[in-house]
Amino acid sequence: MAPILEARGLTAAYGPIQVLHGLDIRVEDGGVTALLGANGAGKTTVLRALCAMVRRGGAASFRGRSLNGQATEDIVRLGIAHVPDGRGTFAALTVNENLRLGAYARRDRAAVKADSARVCGYFPRLAERRQQQAGTLSGGEQQMLAIARALMLRPKLLLLDEPSFGLAPLAVADIFGILRKINRDDGVSMLIVEQNANLALDLADHACVIETGRMAMSGPAAVVRDNEAVRRAYLSY
Amino acid sequence: MVAFLHQVFSGLAMGAVYASLALALVVIYQATHHVNFAQGEMAMFSTYIAWDLIDRGVPYWEAFLLTIAISFLIGMVIERVVIRPFERAPALTVVIVFIGLLVIFNSLAGWRYSYTIKSFESPFPDEPWFGNSFMSSHESGTVVVTLAMLALVYIFFRFTKLGLAMRAAALNPTSSRLVGIRVGWMLAIGWGLAAAIGAIAGMMAAPIVYLDPNMMGGILLFSLAGALLGGIDNPWGAVLGGFIVGVLENVAGAYLVGTEIKLSVALIIIVGVLVAKPSGLFGRRIAARV
Numbered sequence: 001m002a003p004i005l006e007a008r009g010l011t012a013a014y015g016p017i018q019v020l021h022g023l024d025i026r027v028e029d030g031g032v033t034a035l036l037g038a039n040g041a042g043k044t045t046v047l048r049a050l051c052a053m054v055r056r057g058g059a060a061s062f063r064g065r066s067l068n069g070q071a072t073e074d075i076v077r078l079g080i081a082h083v084p085d086g087r088g089t090f091a092a093l094t095v096n097e098n099l100r101l102g103a104y105a106r107r108d109r110a111a112v113k114a115d116s117a118r119v120c121g122y123f124p125r126l127a128e129r130r131q132q133q134a135g136t137l138s139g140g141e142q143q144m145l146a147i148a149r150a151l152m153l154r155p156k157l158l159l160l161d162e163p164s165f166g167l168a169p170l171a172v173a174d175i176f177g178i179l180r181k182i183n184r185d186d187g188v189s190m191l192i193v194e195q196n197a198n199l200a201l202d203l204a205d206h207a208c209v210i211e212t213g214r215m216a217m218s219g220p221a222a223v224v225r226d227n228e229a230v231r232r233a234y235l236s237y
Numbered sequence: 238m239v240a241f242l243h244q245v246f247s248g249l250a251m252g253a254v255y256a257s258l259a260l261a262l263v264v265i266y267q268a269t270h271h272v273n274f275a276q277g278e279m280a281m282f283s284t285y286i287a288w289d290l291i292d293r294g295v296p297y298w299e300a301f302l303l304t305i306a307i308s309f310l311i312g313m314v315i316e317r318v319v320i321r322p323f324e325r326a327p328a329l330t331v332v333i334v335f336i337g338l339l340v341i342f343n344s345l346a347g348w349r350y351s352y353t354i355k356s357f358e359s360p361f362p363d364e365p366w367f368g369n370s371f372m373s374s375h376e377s378g379t380v381v382v383t384l385a386m387l388a389l390v391y392i393f394f395r396f397t398k399l400g401l402a403m404r405a406a407a408l409n410p411t412s413s414r415l416v417g418i419r420v421g422w423m424l425a426i427g428w429g430l431a432a433a434i435g436a437i438a439g440m441m442a443a444p445i446v447y448l449d450p451n452m453m454g455g456i457l458l459f460s461l462a463g464a465l466l467g468g469i470d471n472p473w474g475a476v477l478g479g480f481i482v483g484v485l486e487n488v489a490g491a492y493l494v495g496t497e498i499k500l501s502v503a504l505i506i507i508v509g510v511l512v513a514k515p516s517g518l519f520g521r522r523i524a525a526r527v
């Protein structure tokens with residue numbers, strides 16, 4: 001199977017400080033890759049590098065097209081939606097406006113309307129709060145909004161940065177159930193960063209474990225899960 | 238009493254001008270957190286463009302619309318060419334760039350059109366509308382044109398995709414890029430919009446204050462006072478502030494300080510607001526945003 005996303009020798013730096021030191025990362029078409037590692041390992045930076053939000057090097061391609069030298073806005077237009085660290089919703093705008101913005105790069109108005117209804121079907125809590133300011137939502141609802149907004153792009157690849165962060169267990173289960181459904185029913189590929197390795201490995205078919213910007217291990221999710229040494233050393237459970 | 242009402246109503250006309258220019262200031266402030274000190278001179282230059290067009294025989298309203306379009310383009314080009322290189326520059330550098338622009342537009346107008354005062358025609362009839370004895374038809378017309386412009390701007394920001402994208406880009410540039418918004422262009426369009434709004438203010442003010450390269454100096458000060466009074470973070474607060482300042486100026490000029498030193502009213506308002514309530518009457522707290 002061809003990968004939908006492939007990065008080779010990915011590097012990234014904040015100013016003079018290099019944070020990623022050459023990573024190879026793949027997401028299969030229709031697959032889910034989990035990106036694991038301790039706090040500060042560089043997981044968020046990988047997602048930022050793929051979207052050209054930091055200075056980066058190496059090669060990355062999406063559906064066989066090079067992402068090198070492309071601006072964030074153009075990468076998004078190729079069908080990569082990023083649910084960033086800290087959610088990145090527009091707190092001062094309404095839920096509805098956030099969803100409209102998610103579809104900003106699209107031109108197919110009628111389909112956008114249909115998708116808005118579909119996405120609200122996934123997240124009924126959002127549907128009830130469409131006219132409310134996003135900043136007034138609870139943490140779980142904001143995470144839902146961030147995912148819903150990303151889905152409004154009708155992405156082929158979803159980059160998710162710790163979707164379970166700061167959420168109650170019930171809300172986490174809810175969100176992962178929906179992610180599974182989106183992957184299975186809509187065929188959206190995913191690259192997911194998670195602190196909760198168990199959850200992510202359940203969803204993923206492939207996993208990468210990174211340590212201070214270098215690949216510590218990568219392979220099928222089941223193999224990573226069953227590797228006691230890796231689990232002890234990097235996933236702390 | 239009648240004289241007082243007269244002062245209030247005719248204050249509304251200049252208030253409309255201040256409201257427009259205050260809105261132009263806010264449009265740029267919200268996206269960049271800078272006050273464009275050249276906004277007034279840009280509006281003055283636009284007014285000369287209108288004068289030029291009318292002088293060449295273009296009918297008033299066609300010249301009016303053409304001037305708005307040309308000003309929009311000039312505003313966009315200034316952002317792309319002059320402002321953009323200073324995107325990450327310190328605030329003081331940006332202020333100096335704005336003052337540079339101010340001086341350039343002022344001398345460009347003086348060089349091209351001379352510093353002699355010109356009269357500028359009003360599109361409105363000589364007799365007051367509907368027997369309104371408090372306002373001349375140009376004064377009422379200015380208020381009407383301004384309200385129409387404000388309604389259009391409101392509809393644009395509230396209901397169009399581009400307007401929403403511009404608000405998003407001002408609120409959160411990083412998240413905006415992640416949904417595919419070209420933030421740099423949103424800024425350029427913001428500059429264009431501000432210049433176009435300023436052009437309307439200039440064309441409405443010119444029949445009242447006459448056309449000369451320095452016509453906008455005092456007007457910018459009053460507009461800034463209006464924007465600060467209403468809240469430079471809140472477009473509709475700033476608009477209301479502009480109207481309030483217009484009326485205050487007129488009333489104070491007639492009864493308190495005399496027309497010669499009316500400008501100090503603007504300064505008193507600016508200093509007063511900055512000391513007593515920096516966020517203005519309707520603004521968000523500025524401290525929360527930095």
Ligand SMILES: Nc1ncnc2c1ncn2[C@@H]1O[C@H](COP(=O)(O)OP(=O)(O)O)[C@@H](O)[C@H]1O
Pocket residue numbers: 014017019037038039040041042043044045046
């Ligand atoms: N904006 C930034 N500026 C400078 N350094 C940063 C920035 N963001 C992250 N870093 C550094 O980069 C490294 C990787 O961070 P990050 O990608 O956020 O890790 P993770 O998401 O795995 O916790 C850390 O050492 C962190 O301190």
Ligand SMILES: [Mg+2]
Pocket residue numbers: 043044045085
């Ligand atoms: Mg992180």
